[in-house]
Structures are given as structure tokens and as C-alpha cells.
Amino acid sequence: MTAAIAVDRLGVIFDRFHALKGVSLDVQPGESFGLVGESGSGKSTLLRAIAGLAPVASGSITVNGKKLGTRREKAFYREVQMVFQDPYGSLHPRQTVDRLLQEPLAIHGFADGEKRIQRALDEVGLGNGFRFRYSHQLSGGQRQRVAIARALILEPSILLLDEPTSALDASVQAEVLNLLEEVRRRRKLTFLMVSHDLAIITHMCGRLMVMQSGEAVENLSADDLVERRVTKDYTRNLLRASDGFVRA
């Protein structure tokens, strides 16, 4: 079976800074894969490199068996869509939800826009009442739902999720995580998800990779993490930190 995403010894360099130093990764179709690490570990850079948003210096990225060049083709974006961390920054402030959702459809020449927009909004639990609102008239959770609808409207097979809930309140986070799980199940999507929160990754993903300063530290299954079968001190520290504060 060909992997949905195969990354081979990927290097990303910003000016002289090596953000990724030869990272390899395989994600099977229908799998949900997590990337964890602290800020600066390169987890978001890896995601952005796959989406074509970071300067790849070496190595290769293969999506659904097709090797990617430096320029992404239009067809690539029908397969791969991304949801960003900050719902306040990732929606156009002067476009209505309707206009936002029309954009990808216009780019890819879909004719049945009307129907698709309605369906996409229903799918993320927003309904038609939200269609002609601007993003400042929505709450953080509603905006993230719009961002998810925008990603789903082209019916991609792969979603790249960059900390999709870290800007949201805990109760809203639960709703958005449930929504993501539901659409993944219904559409048999492949997820590649970045988070700094180990609990979210074990909840959402089957396998994960721990990263530190541009390199992979270790690959684990979610069960390994639950049973604390980790081999590296770095991962152990992360696990301990996620238990909360312990008075010395």
C-alpha cells in the first residue's frame, strides 16, 4: 500500500538556520498521525513544508505516491488541505463566510458551489444562519469550524492540522476535537496533526513522532505513551510536565 504521506530525510533551511535536519516520516492512508515537541522543534515547519509553505532544501515529500516538486500543482490542494492554529488570523476579516467558502470552489472550478457550501456548513455544525456573517461576528470556536469547513469543501483526503485547538477554551476544544474525529471517520481522512499537548495527541492519533530542535527524537504509538513505554529522556520530561505541577 502506498503511504498517504511519505517524507524522506527532509531538510528545511531559513537563511542559515536549519529548522529541519533530515526528518523522515510515513503516514498510511486513513491514519491519524501526531507530531509533538516544544516550540522551535520544527513540528509546524514539517507541516508547512508538506503544504508548500516552507523552503525545502533537501530530501523529498511524496503524497499519495506522487513525488512533490518545489511548486505545488492545483490538484495537490484538492487532496491536501490545512487548518491553522489561530482562527483569528486565518480568516479574511472583510469576507463573509459565504465568500470565504466560495474562494476554493472558484479556484478549482466547481459548479455546484451553492450546494457544497450548505453541506460544508452543516457538516461542521454551523447551519445556514452563519453563511452571511463576517468572521468578527463569530466566536473562536465558530471561526475554527469555518476554517475546517473551508478545508473540507474541496473534499481532500489529507488534512494537515497545526495546533487546531490551542487558541480555544477547554470546553470549545472538546467540541472541535469531536468534530474533527467525526469528519475523519465519515470521510476516511488522513490526519497529520501538530500539537504541544501530549494528551490531545494520544486522544486523536494512533501513532506519533516526538521532535526536538529539528530532529525526530522517537516514534511511538499512542499506546506506548499511555503505558509510558518511552525510551528517550526528552519524551519522559514531556510526559512528566503534562501531569502538572509537583511541589518539590
Added chain:
Amino acid sequence: MSTLLDVEDLRVTFPTRTGLVEAVRGVTFSLGRERLGIVGESGSGKSQTGRAIMGLTPPQARISANKLAFDGIDLLSVSPRERRALRGKRIAMILQDPKYSLDPVMSIGRQIVETLRTHEKVGKAEARDRALAMLEAVQIRDPARVFDLHPHEVSGGMGQRAMIAMMLIAGPEMMIADEPTSALDVTVQLDVLGILDRLVSERGMGLIFISHDLRLVSSFCDRVIVMYAGKVVEQLKASELGRAQHPYTRGLLNCMPKIGADRHPLPVLDRKPEWAA
């Protein structure tokens, strides 16, 4: 236990185009020399409560309270001048993100010295020595180097330590920490909390720790106040969080994913209008 701060029926009201909005609606609590956590989601009024105590509420807002007293001083009737003398000297505040709350064009050392010399009559050399000692107390390894750095040259964790140093140098009796660690990585978060914990207990300060993270607060504080829609819905000991009564507190605890708990889908909060009543 001596009471440091007494808050009774605190209300903060903002005028808007559509009428008055009450951000804080009748909050009552008292603080001794202990760690008190205030937890709530965005819009619950937790930060506005902290700001009202500190005297940082925007000028257009109205504050009212039956009692808002720090160590017997009525904070509502105190003159701006006296208020300034309190602020920084006896009451200090740590903010969320050192990137935005430190002066970007002033070296870290100068900012700490400025705080000290505003509140105490000390010579330049002594001020510098005390600033360096304070930087060391917040576990900055090379204080002399960091003293001369500007905020953009240090990491988030280091910046937050510098801010703690700046707030502690005048020896305050009460500290308000508004989401002091939410901008930091989890491992750095624990280091900063450890420093805060040690300094607070060594100096016998009262600490108000404002956060959205119920689990973190319960592992750090002695007592927790849970706020919802501008009101206190529950007050309890941190150790008894597992026995919380209010459905909001329980829902908030429940809806977070936990390592090892296999719950699909996650339970979500079913907000009841009577919680806000």
C-alpha cells in the same frame, strides 16, 4: 491567618454602544498569605477581577464594590498617588506574555533597576547588585549577561523569569499572576512555576494565580475559585477539586483529553442559562 485582601461584591461595568456590559458581577473572596487560583474560560471576568484589584481597569469602565481593601487600605477611595505607591511596591502583577509586557527598547537590567529605584532610595551600584541577585534568584544562570540583554534577545521562559524578578525586587506582599505560563512550553512552564512557588512561600506572599487551565491551577494552588460569566460559581480547596459540586467545574474538568483515558467522543459542556443567572 491574616487577611491581605478583602473583596466583597466587586462589579466591573463597561459602557458599550449597546448598553452596559457587566464583566464582573458581584465577586466576593478574601486572600491570606496563600496561593489562590482563579479559573475560568475567556470572558468569565477572571482577568478583569485581577485588573480591578491592581487598579488597571480602563478609565471608561465603572468599578463598584461593597469592599475592596488591601491590608486595611480601601482601594476604591485611595488617591491615584497613593495607588501608584502601592502598585509595584506592595502589590505586583505578572502578565501573560513577556514579549508584549516588557519594554522592548530598554535592557532587562535597566527595567529591573527602574522598578527598584521608583520605590526605594538606593544608589546605582546597589540597585545593580540587587537586580543581579534577583536575576540569580529566578534561576538565570548568567545574570550579568542577561542584565544587558534586550527582551527580544531572550527566550519566552527567560523573559518570564526576568518579569518575575522585576516584580519581586521591591518585595511585594501580594502578587497577581495573570496567565503567567500560558505562553510557555510545558517543561519551561514547570520551571517558572517552581520558581514562583519557592519565592512565594519563602517570602510569605499572597498570590492570585489567574488561569484558564483548571488542572494546572489545582496542582499549584491551595484554593481555587471558579468563575463563569462574571460570577464565582464555586470556591473550593485545590485538593478537593475531584469533589467539585458545580456542573460547570465538573464539565470543565471532564472535557479535557487525558493520557490514558479512552473517551470518544469527549464529553462536552452543556451550558445552562441558570449558571449565569
